[in-house]
Amino acid sequence: MVEKMHVDEMEIDEALVRRLLVAQFPHWAELSLRRIEPAGTVNAIFRLGDDYSVRLARREGPAAPGSREFIWLPKLAPLVPLETPVPIAQGHPNSEYPWFWEIHTWVEGETVPIEEIDAIQAARDLAQFVGALQQLNSSGGPQGRGIPLAQRDEEFRYWLTRFDGDPAVAAVWESALAAPPWNGPPVWHHGDLDARNWLVRNERITGVIDWGTMGIGDPACDVMVAWKLHSPAARDAFREYLPTDNATWARARGWVVSQAVAILAYYTPENNPILYHEAKSWLDLVLSE
Secondary structure: OOOOOOOOOOOOOHHHHHHHHHHHOHHHOOOOEEEOOOOOOOEEEEEEOOOEEEEEEOOOOOOOOOOHHHHHHHHHHHHOOOEOOOEEEEEOOOOOOOOOEEEEEOOOOEOOOHHHOOHHHHHHHHHHHHHHHHHOOOOOOOEOOOOOHHHHHHHHHHHHOOOOOOOOHHHHHHHHHHOOOOOOOOEEEOOOOOHHHEEEEOOEEEEEOOOOOOEEEOOHHHHHHHHHHOOHHHHHHHHHHOOOOHHHHHHHHHHHHHHHHHHHHHOOOOOOHHHHHHHHHHHHHHHOO
């Protein structure tokens, strides 16, 4: 049995989701319902019929309606080169479930290990996607994950004290902090381009899911996907396909180190084996440079 990822997470099963649908969206309540595994770190996802998905936070869910995805994804989805789910309805809290939840369109594809696809082609596809996002009009967009790296320093040091790994990560972090901050206009970013959020068809990345950290800010938080391609060649190919200045590259390296340290300090190979081993691979690549 897989351990819980979070000690305070809520148990969400098909019966609960069915009751929520019956109460709030009865016109969809008779559609088939199937939980999607592996589970995300934040949300439980269920496929609803052939065309929809239901997404519910397992802990610390939204207490107010109108998530950033609900507002912005319908505007951005037609403008990027990879498919993305679009929210079409929002459920509200009730006596059984305490937060707002959403129904999205379903995007076909599978999440697969990076080893099962051409990493150089993946670098090209992701670079085109990130580049397209950066070109979109960011006026009025919400602050996303891409905050100044210095604002992550306190959190990084919290996890570093709980991290049982190579002490060289502290020097990498200090080097990233020393890089000049982003001084351009804030740009759109996805914010969570891990392999578990890529959808693959015919060995190509065709879609991107889980836009919960989307917004505008420093592009470095998307550029860090270069290290999540798991090889020096693919990392370098990403930079070739999306030319990136040295300061942004350095901050992106800091981003991936900070994420890896937090993941390896918080999760275990038992409660989140996929993400744990992914993070170890990212960190190994950074430390090998």
